[in-house]
Amino acid sequence: MKVTSCVESGLPTRQKVFFVSWMLRMEETLDSGSMQSGSSGRSCSKGCLFFLIGAIVLCVAGVVLVNMAMNDFMRAVVVGKTGPVTSPADWPQPLKDLVTDAKSTKIDVYVLQVHQMNGAVDPEYIWQMRATPGLLELIKTRWKLSPIPTPDYGVFCGKSNLSGDSTPDWWSPKANVGTQFYACATCLAGEKGAQFQVAYDVKRGTIFVRYYDNF
Numbered sequence: 625m626k627v628t629s630c631v632e633s634g635l636p637t638r639q640k641v642f643f644v645s646w647m648l649r650m651e652e653t654l655d656s657g658s659m660q661s662g663s664s665g666r667s668c669s670k671g672c673l674f675f676l677i678g679a680i681v682l683c684v685a686g687v688v689l690v691n692m693a694m695n696d697f698m699r700a701v702v703v704g705k706t707g708p709v710t711s712p713a714d715w716p717q718p719l720k721d722l723v724t725d726a727k728s729t730k731i732d733v734y735v736l737q738v739h740q741m742n743g744a745v746d747p748e749y750i751w752q753m754r755a756t757p758g759l760l761e762l763i764k765t766r767w768k769l770s771p772i773p774t775p776d777y778g779v780f781c782g783k784s785n786l787s788g789d790s791t792p793d794w795w796s797p798k799a800n801v802g803t804q805f806y807a808c809a810t811c812l813a814g815e816k817g818a819q820f821q822v823a824y825d826v827k828r829g830t831i832f833v834r835y836y837d838n839f
Contacts, residue, residue, distance in 0.1 A: 735753050803824065
């Protein structure tokens, strides 16, 4: 809008001054409105961008939380409870039966540690006992053990092949040279049922047992 065109018109001087002043105010109002509109547009764009970023973050967080919940659920179903077993009442049944048989034959049993490595589909336990007189022979007879080479899989390499959990620090059946290893007939035949693998550390006078049941 050109103010000079009004000045050059044939209007009287007082009217020209009033008209020019009015036109200048209108021009300032339009310019101010244009600036506010631009600022409002930029604010709207920033608000939309923040909203979009927030929505994306919430979606990603939701996916992560759902995935964690599903992993926990699947582990509870497939792996179940794992960890140290502190109460004899919670020992696996084969260990309870072994203690009962040992007592009936006057053999002392000192169970040092028991740990559950897998607790759902295929229960898996490891434990450590003192090699008291007559205990190893009782175990060999009861579980029908035969000598085997040093195992190189599963808990004998520090991790359960069922749950993926690492073995506790006290589980060290391969620490000394000369340790004797045994496996039960069911295990050697690849059959279903109770499986026993035993390590006898002669140097430390300790027996390590891995038991699981792939029924």
